[in-house]
Amino acid sequence: IGEIRRYLRDNNSIRVSRSLRDTAYKALQIRDQLINKNSKEPVISEIAEQLNLPREEVVFALDAIQDPVSLFEPIYH
């Protein structure tokens, strides 16, 4: 019973922090695709449009993962 209760609880109460991270990774994927397609850095409205979210929501989500810029930058040593 405890097992089932835990299962139900975990599935009914997905933390928003997790969904924000999911959105952020999707946003970065879209950003990558747009860079490949247009050979330039996209603006936030282009990414928001594909995610079907307001720009503000995308910006909020991106803050949930660390340093989205450096994640995608080549590392020179």
Added chain:
Amino acid sequence: MEYKNYMKLEFHSKSQNEAFARVVVAAFAAQLDPTIEEISDIKTAVSEAVTNAIIHGYDDKNELVTIICRINDNELEIIVEDKGKGIEDIGKAREPLYTSKPELERSGMGFTVMETFMDTVEVNSEMGKGTKISMTKKFKSLDED
């Protein structure tokens, strides 16, 4: 352990600031580690209150809307305030389907939505002085863990 936090936001009563205001409240509430459902409830309630301030309180004139949020342990209090025209009959305004602007295809369900998604909703208003909506919601998240 007692936990408290506070913020106050002031912004122009422009419709493009509604999405902004909603995200600000959500970002503040994030420290309560809410579920997706809890955050979505709050955002919906804030949207309704802010839209009301912009279109009813200020009749789309450019003035200032204020939002205050307080966290007391696992309870979030949200106050949305305008210095606009005020509500004449609060009882009637809160009735489901009542709207003073049917021509805008308003649903008249704003207050009902706030009451549905928040634990408490208090309305204070004075004609010519403005309207203050105080809402609270308890978050289960912190209790459970």
Added chain:
Amino acid sequence: MEYKNYMKLEFHSKSQNEAFARVVVAAFAAQLDPTIEEISDIKTAVSEAVTNAIIHGYDDKNELVTIICRINDNELEIIVEDKGKGIEDIGKAREPLYTSKPELERSGMGFTVMETFMDTVEVNSEMGKGTKISMTKKFKSLDED
């Protein structure tokens, strides 16, 4: 077309509000349609200014930090203000690597970071009265359309 917008945010000088303040400014800046990189620049600058207000201005006591943002066409102005202890020698404070709290392993690079990521950085401060950092950044995005 001329475009203007304004917001003011007030919050407790607690370190967990640094991330909150950063998101609020970034969400407001979203109206200027920045790139992810531009957003990240702004957030970095705001983080440094807010951290300074909390740890230097208020020495980690719980007081209020204020942020004002103004949009004028494609320029964003950000003001971060505390009513804390103030800066004695602004010139020295702005020097790279200078820190008055080496014991906290501060890098002394806060002002340098703000100057790197923003177009202009102005510091006003009075001992015992507080500190006001005014920064501006122009966004290319809106020009191009």
